[in-house]
Amino acid sequence: MREIQAADVVEAVAQMCMKGNTELPQDVRRKFEQAMAEETSPAAKEVLRQLLENADLSLETKLPLCQDCGLAVFYVEVGDDCKVVGGNLRELINEGVRKGYADGYLRKSACDPLTRANTGDGTPAIIHFDMVPGDRLKIAYMAKGGGAENMSRVTMLAPAQGWEGIKKFVVNRVAEAGPNPCPPTVIGIGVGGTFEHAAKIAKKSLLRTLDDTHPDPKIAALEKELEEALNGLGIGPMGLGGKTTVLGVKITMEPCHLASLPLAVNVQCHSQRHEEVVL
Amino acid sequence: MAEYKLTTPLTDEDIEQLKAGDVVFLSGTIHSARDAAHKKLFDLLDAGKELPFELEGSAIYYVGPSPAPPGRPIGSAGPTTSYRMDTYAPRLHALGMKASIGKGKRSDEVKAAMKEHKGVYFGATGGAGALLSNSIVESTVIAFEELGPEAIRAMKVKDFPLLVINDCHGGELYVKPKLDTAE
Numbered sequence A: 001m002r003e004i005q006a007a008d009v010v011e012a013v014a015q016m017c018m019k020g021n022t023e024l025p026q027d028v029r030r031k032f033e034q035a036m037a038e039e040t041s042p043a044a045k046e047v048l049r050q051l052l053e054n055a056d057l058s059l060e061t062k063l064p065l066c067q068d069c070g071l072a073v074f075y076v077e078v079g080d081d082c083k084v085v086g087g088n089l090r091e092l093i094n095e096g097v098r099k100g101y102a103d104g105y106l107r108k109s110a111c112d113p114l115t116r117a118n119t120g121d122g123t124p125a126i127i128h129f130d131m132v133p134g135d136r137l138k139i140a141y142m143a144k145g146g147g148a149e150n151m152s153r154v155t156m157l158a159p160a161q162g163w164e165g166i167k168k169f170v171v172n173r174v175a176e177a178g179p180n181p182c183p184p185t186v187i188g189i190g191v192g193g194t195f196e197h198a199a200k201i202a203k204k205s206l207l208r209t210l211d212d213t214h215p216d217p218k219i220a221a222l223e224k225e226l227e228e229a230l231n232g233l234g235i236g237p238m239g240l241g242g243k244t245t246v247l248g249v250k251i252t253m254e255p256c257h258l259a260s261l262p263l264a265v266n267v268q269c270h271s272q273r274h275e276e277v278v279l
Numbered sequence B: 001m002a003e004y005k006l007t008t009p010l011t012d013e014d015i016e017q018l019k020a021g022d023v024v025f026l027s028g029t030i031h032s033a034r035d036a037a038h039k040k041l042f043d044l045l046d047a048g049k050e051l052p053f054e055l056e057g058s059a060i061y062y063v064g065p066s067p068a069p070p071g072r073p074i075g076s077a078g079p080t081t082s083y084r085m086d087t088y089a090p091r092l093h094a095l096g097m098k099a100s101i102g103k104g105k106r107s108d109e110v111k112a113a114m115k116e117h118k119g120v121y122f123g124a125t126g127g128a129g130a131l132l133s134n135s136i137v138e139s140t141v142i143a144f145e146e147l148g149p150e151a152i153r154a155m156k157v158k159d160f161p162l163l164v165i166n167d168c169h170g171g172e173l174y175v176k177p178k179l180d181t182a183e
Helices: A006-022 A026-040 A041-061 A087-105 A159-177 A195-205 A217-231 B012-015 B034-048 B089-094 B108-117 B131-134 B147-148
Strands: A002-005 A071-080 A081-085 A126-132 A137-144 A153-157 A186-195 A248-258 A262-268 A274-278 B003-007 B022-032 B057-062 B099-100 B118-122 B136-143 B150-166
Touching: A006 A081, A006 A087, A006 A137, A006 A274, A026 A041, A026 A248, A041 B012, A041 B131, A071 B118, A087 A126, A153 A159, A153 A195, A159 A186, A159 A262, A186 A217, A195 A248, A195 A262, A217 A248, A217 B099, B034 B057, B034 B089, B089 B108, B108 B118, B108 B150, B131 B150
Parallel strands: A002 A081, A071 A126, A186 A248, B003 B022, B022 B057, B057 B099, B099 B118
Antiparallel strands: A071 A137, A137 A274, A153 A262, A186 A262, B022 B150, B118 B150, B136 B150
16 A cells, blocks of 8 residues: 655645646647737737736746636545555645635635625635545645636436437536626536535536547547637627637536436636646 | 726616626725625615615625635635525615626516616626636625625725626626527
8 A cells, every 4th residue: 555645735735726826737828829820800809918927927936827726626636555654535635725725825716605704814715526546645625716607507408308418508508697707718617426426526626738639539529619609709808809718628428317317517718727636 | 889987886877878788897995795795785675774785876895705815905816606685686776786796687676776776796707716816906895794704895906807797777698598509
């Protein structure tokens, strides 16, 4: 049984929180540059120019890209043959969040749902655990901002609605959200499983890089079809019009109950902040 | 699309000349307030008490900045989504607020209040918080410190870059999604 030290987990999580909030992922930067070359409207170009300048400034000053440093969301894969020693894994991840959000001068946005009292340290993080073969611990972090998260939806379609029903729901959702979630967005889609599982896999889809292609060619084709449909909406960067309404569409599809067709649409803002570490 | 340099407090004349799509560089003092701060402001209004800042001619920025690191007046400070403040904005416009600054769509009630009371809705680039913080030269918490990132701050701004999204003549900059093309 491989042993992983508690302090290494805390430090890795703290570093991911800080890096994730201040360094625009390279694949997103490339998409911005590509979109800038393709956009013809001056407003769309100006928004993208500002976002690139913002990314440079964050790198230089270590100020977070966005004041909303998100609720900290983690997808954790724990290998069967490894063991964290010196602390409970959930507690260690929360400890890392506390450290990273404090040391990085990141905004702590976790609060009580009714009194709205801030918990003060960015915790509790939202943590999804998964047991996998092997002796590694993989921790993926996502900074999930409220503006984009609020535009997300889960629905239970009838099986007969099929792909056409899924497509219609997603297109209408993105159209309705319009400028609110900071387009160009990344759309994570979960199809199948159950009510809560669809939401979980929709969000997990957002951990993929923008320029990868889904390994299943059928799903890759559906992602492309949706991406083209959503860009056809013309919402554009920050809703000011243009060709770039989404930077990408990522679908995860899993088996579901024969009576159900669960669908979740998780919207992510343009900076698509996520990090991953393998211990 | 015209470009204007305006300074707070804003007047009816400042607002009337603006059209959706115009670029405005705003200077002077603006106040931050978002969800929880608005609720507290309304509690004060309902109790007949004074507000922590003068509403007449004011510009409210919907922002909850990240903490200021050493050597900077403020952390990252981009706009939050405005619709959550839609229930509050009409009454504030009626009481003298001239401008709100945020991102995303406004309700018909807010648009009507801007027409009636000569108000404007400015958009700032969402997610460009580090960049926008460069236009904020000073920031002081003036009320509701207990709200942390949601406290009300007086922010001194210099040439804060804004776009007119909704003007007082009924104009709007946001595009209508082309559902026909998409399907």
